[in-house]
Amino acid sequence: MNNTFAIALSTLAALMLGACSTGGAGTDYDQVHASVVKASFQPNGIATLDYLTQDEANRLCSAADVTGKPLDEKTAKAIEEAALKTIKMPSDGKFLGDWKEGEKIAQSGRGLTWTDKATDVNGGNCYNCHQMDKKEISFGNLGPSLYNYGKLRGVTDPTSAAAKPIVEYTWGKLWNSRAYNACSQMPRVGHKGILSEQQLQHVMALLLDPKSPVNQ
Numbered sequence: 001m002n003n004t005f006a007i008a009l010s011t012l013a014a015l016m017l018g019a020c021s022t023g024g025a026g027t028d029y030d031q032v033h034a035s036v037v038k039a040s041f042q043p044n045g046i047a048t049l050d051y052l053t054q055d056e057a058n059r060l061c062s063a064a065d066v067t068g069k070p071l072d073e074k075t076a077k078a079i080e081e082a083a084l085k086t087i088k089m090p091s092d093g094k095f096l097g098d099w100k101e102g103e104k105i106a107q108s109g110r111g112l113t114w115t116d117k118a119t120d121v122n123g124g125n126c127y128n129c130h131q132m133d134k135k136e137i138s139f140g141n142l143g144p145s146l147y148n149y150g151k152l153r154g155v156t157d158p159t160s161a162a163a164k165p166i167v168e169y170t171w172g173k174l175w176n177s178r179a180y181n182a183c184s185q186m187p188r189v190g191h192k193g194i195l196s197e198q199q200l201q202h203v204m205a206l207l208l209d210p211k212s213p214v215n216q
Contacts, residue, residue: 047114057082061183076182083178086191087171095167095204096158102206103213105199106132112194122194124203129186132206133213143186150208151215158208170207174200 034052043049054062057079064071071079108123110116126132129143149170155163172179175190189195195203206212 044114046112046116046118057178057182064183071182079182080179083176083182083188083191084172087175087179088190089168089171090197090201094201095171096209097198097201097205099202099205099209099212099214101199102202102204103133105195105203106206122199124189124195124199125187126203134216135213146207147214149214150210150212155208155215156210158205163208167204167208170204171200174203 106126109125111122177186
């Protein structure tokens with residue numbers, strides 16, 4: 001048995017026995033759980049323990065998952081408004097890059113693990129949750145299909161004024177998905193720095209360029 005895990009189990013057992021001996025009075029089981037989880041992990045390479053610390057939105061959404069009750073409208077709106085303020089539009093004003101590069105990024109699941117280096121280029125791992133190309137036979141379904149994403153939205157020229165609303169929405173969704181869905185499970189690839197601005201531009205092209213396989 002992993003030594004760290006054994007220590008975590010011992011810690012949990014001790015805490016639970018202590019709670020039982022007092023009838024559970026005054027025991028914060030959320031704190032007990034958090035302590036056990038923290039004791040079960042250790043930093044390794046570029047993988048640190050910072051992701052074990054939830055921000056307020058994560059905490060609220062996690063609590064909603066546990067209770068099975070969705071966030072109230074006021075709380076959800078507050079999370080979305082705060083997330084919307086974090087979105088940074090392209091510094092060069094260009095939303096689309098090269099869809100061929102975007103396809104490579106969508107296919108890559110590398111990055112941010114303990115075996116990666118801090119200088120390694122991250123992938124978007126898009127196919128892990130979405131269908132994007134009809135020729136692909138392996139993709140996840142946690143998220144909706146993105147096949148024909150631009151075509152279904154009538155985007156024939158992503159640089160036109162008519163396409164601006166959907167282009168800006170798509171950028172924002174990739175940057176910080178919580179701006180449009182308070183408890184979205186989609187990685188906040190721009191806000192968290194998972195993908196660079198240039199990488200995002202390439203992924204945007206994959207989704208919106210009429211020549212992209214996504215829109216064929």
